[in-house]
Amino acid sequence: MSLIDRSAEHSSLPFSKVDWPAIRRDFPLLTQQPYGKPLAYLDNAATTQKPNIVIDSVAHFYRFDNANVHRGVYQLSERATAAFEAARDKIKYFLNAPLREEIIFVRGATEAINLVAQSYARPRLKPFDEILISAMEHHSNIVPWQMVCKQTGAQLKVIPINDNGEIMLDSYRALLSEKTKIVAITHLSNALGSIPPVQKMITMAHAREIPVLLDGAQAAAHFKVDLQTLDCDFYTFSGHKIYGPTGVGMLYGKKSYLEAMEPYQGGGEMISRVSFESSDYNSLPYKFEAGTPNIAGVVGLAAALGYINTIGLDNIRQREQQLLNYATQALEQTAGLRIIGMAKHKASIISFVLDSAHPHDISTILDQQGVAIRAGHHCAMPLMTRFNVPATARASFSFYNNESDIEQLVQSLQLVNQIFSGKMGE
Numbered sequence: 232m233s234l235i236d237r238s239a240e241h242s243s244l245p246f247s248k249v250d251w252p253a254i255r256r257d258f259p260l261l262t263q264q265p266y267g268k269p270l271a272y273l274d275n276a277a278t279t280q281k282p283n284i285v286i287d288s289v290a291h292f293y294r295f296d297n298a299n300v301h302r303g304v305y306q307l308s309e310r311a312t313a314a315f316e317a318a319r320d321k322i323k324y325f326l327n328a329p330l331r332e333e334i335i336f337v338r339g340a341t342e343a344i345n346l347v348a349q350s351y352a353r354p355r356l357k358p359f360d361e362i363l364i365s366a367m368e369h370h371s372n373i374v375p376w377q378m379v380c381k382q383t384g385a386q387l388k389v390i391p392i393n394d395n396g397e398i399m400l401d402s403y404r405a406l407l408s409e410k411t412k413i414v415a416i417t418h419l420s421n422a423l424g425s426i427p428p429v430q431k432m433i434t435m436a437h438a439r440e441i442p443v444l445l446d447g448a449q450a451a452a453h454f455k456v457d458l459q460t461l462d463c464d465f466y467t468f469s470g471h472k473i474y475g476p477t478g479v480g481m482l483y484g485k486k487s488y489l490e491a492m493e494p495y496q497g498g499g500e501m502i503s504r505v506s507f508e509s510s511d512y513n514s515l516p517y518k519f520e521a522g523t524p525n526i527a528g529v530v531g532l533a534a535a536l537g538y539i540n541t542i543g544l545d546n547i548r549q550r551e552q553q554l555l556n557y558a559t560q561a562l563e564q565t566a567g568l569r570i571i572g573m574a575k576h577k578a579s580i581i582s583f584v585l586d587s588a589h590p591h592d593i594s595t596i597l598d599q600q601g602v603a604i605r606a607g608h609h610c611a612m613p614l615m616t617r618f619n620v621p622a623t624a625r626a627s628f629s630f631y632n633n634e635s636d637i638e639q640l641v642q643s644l645q646l647v648n649q650i651f652s653g654k655m656g657e
């Protein structure tokens with residue numbers, strides 16, 4: 232166990248006192264030695280590893296508390312319900328959301344965006360209305376809107392980005408119009424690491440009374456998100472990218488919007504009365520939570536948020552910025568390497584290409600050196616087109632990574648260069 236104080240919900244530990252090596256030891260998977268090499272897990276943007284406290288809380292739930300929620304009147308069910316609803320409060324505080332009923336449990340960011348697309352946008356949009364997204368969205372924040380466009384005749388408009396991977400605010404301003412019915416943008420690009428100026432963008436959209444959805448799938452794990460300050464209308468993140476289990480995530484929506492929306496999934500739990508003629512929907516948040524939820528996942532997610540709070544998101548941000556700077560400098564010195572995405576405001580995600588090798592070859596060779604990175608289009612194919620590359624290699628860092636992981640990455644890239652320049656064994 233690390234030496235951080237788990238009794239405090241919010242850590243007051245100063246940065247210099249945080250024991251990062253001890254924190255790394257909280258993650259049992261990281262001690263593996265693939266091919267006999269230390270594991271440098273650098274695919275945190277795809278999913279994060281889980282600390283013992285999360286693994287243990289899920290196991291504890293199944294061992295001692297497992298029952299369905301909101302239905303049984305026996306002790307076990309009441310305990311499961313209490314744990315489930317306590318997690319909702321935890322998320323509310325984690326994001327500084329105004330109300331607990333504004334937090335809806337879903338499978339993940341993908342399901343949350345589909346929910347807003349189908350329940351908010353679909354019934355309201357008319358032909359030639361516009362949905363505004365950015366050029367650096369994940370497919371999860373593109374395809375659900377394309378589906379709504381097909382269903383309603385609305386049109387998808389795209390805010391361009393500059394060569395550094397930054398939103399072009401003047402173009403955004405010009406694209407906002409009375410036709411714009413919703414703006415949906417990422418809070419942190421999974422493929423570039425760019426952090427868009429979302430606060431400004433929300434203010435600009437709100438000046439025209441246009442609601443804004445922020446895709447926080449990446450952001451929530453890297454820096455403090457304060458929904459009352461941001462004032463966005465919808466926000467989402469996935470549990471598995473924030474040290475929690477897979478298959479669980481959350482959607483925040485302003486109560487006024489959620490109340491006016493019809494659910495797009497029907498089933499148990501989301502109704503207050505059913506007859507064969509008609510049904511009345513349950514109150515918020517349950518009206519959007521049809522069926523048995525991922526209860527153990529929700530419990531694990533609450534444990535993950537508690538864990539993050541004990542380290543402190545400010546400490547996490549500072550540590551990850553150190554790693555980002557260290558890695559950026561080291562990678563820039565690697566022959567033939569070009570970083571894609573040099574935004575001024577970035578989190579710890581670095582996409583790059585090498586002159587000598589295709590990203591898939593890079594990641595295969597790196598794997599044999601114990602380095603796990605992602606290669607491909609990162610579910611952001613239009614972004615690859617924007618930068619005129621078929622794919623990139625991507626290293627994404629968590630606070631549990633360290634300088635040795637980065638050195639292992641850089642040395643392995645030098646090996647790739649040697650192999651592909653035919654200099655091996657000379």
Ligand code: 7TS
Nearest residue numbers: 276277339340341369371421448449469
């Ligand atoms: N939005 C962003 C910005 C993402 O990075 C991802 C997943 C999603 C939405 C979808 O999240 P899900 O949990 O619902 O799947 N991003 C990645 C990635 O970069 N590599 O694998 C998944």
